[in-house]
Amino acid sequence: MDTRQDDLRRDLDATLQARKELGKEYEDELLDSFMKRLDARLDARVERSVARRLDDEPRSHHDRHRARRQGWGKRSGTGLAVVSMAFGIPLTAIAGDAANGGFAGLMVCWAGIVGVNVAAAFGERRNHQDRRPRDDWD
Structure with missing residues (x-):
């Protein structure tokens, strides 16, 4: 024993x-x-x-998780912005065509893109605030 x-x-x-x-x-x-x-x-x-x-635990495991958190992972606002621009260009061409709505179609298209990005930014901000330690004054 x-x-x-x-x-x-x-x-x-x-x-x-x-x-x-x-x-x-x-x-x-x-x-x-x-x-x-x-x-x-x-x-x-x-x-x-x-x-x-x-x-x-091997350090490479820590480095992998850190890169995922900082890079193009789930929480990267830059990734969403790049994808939005990549989809925004062809959608602008399609929605801006006179047969598909012209200027109104263009406004609806870009309002949707901006809305998705704003919602993601506020969601990320709220998630960041939820992880913040609370004190007695919150």
Whole structure:
């Protein structure tokens, strides 16, 4: 048995001895105290395990996730703007044709493109604000 199990066994034995000496009226308090110590040990063990896994994780994995967050990933407003312009050029040609609505078609087309970009920008801004830590004044 390792030392952690020995310590746990000693704590349990001490709790049982205290119960025998104090009686059943203190059983709940003794059990709560033991469970709090057990929870603290489990929390510390989980934190050590997570820290160890994060230290063992290859740096390229971190770099990949950072590039995805900063680059052309889901949260990139630049990507949406470029795609909007790429689709906007042929849509302008189609909507601006007199047979397809002329100037009114052109306005509807570009209003849609601007609307999509504005909605994405506000959505990104709201997501960014949701991730911001709150204080008592918010």
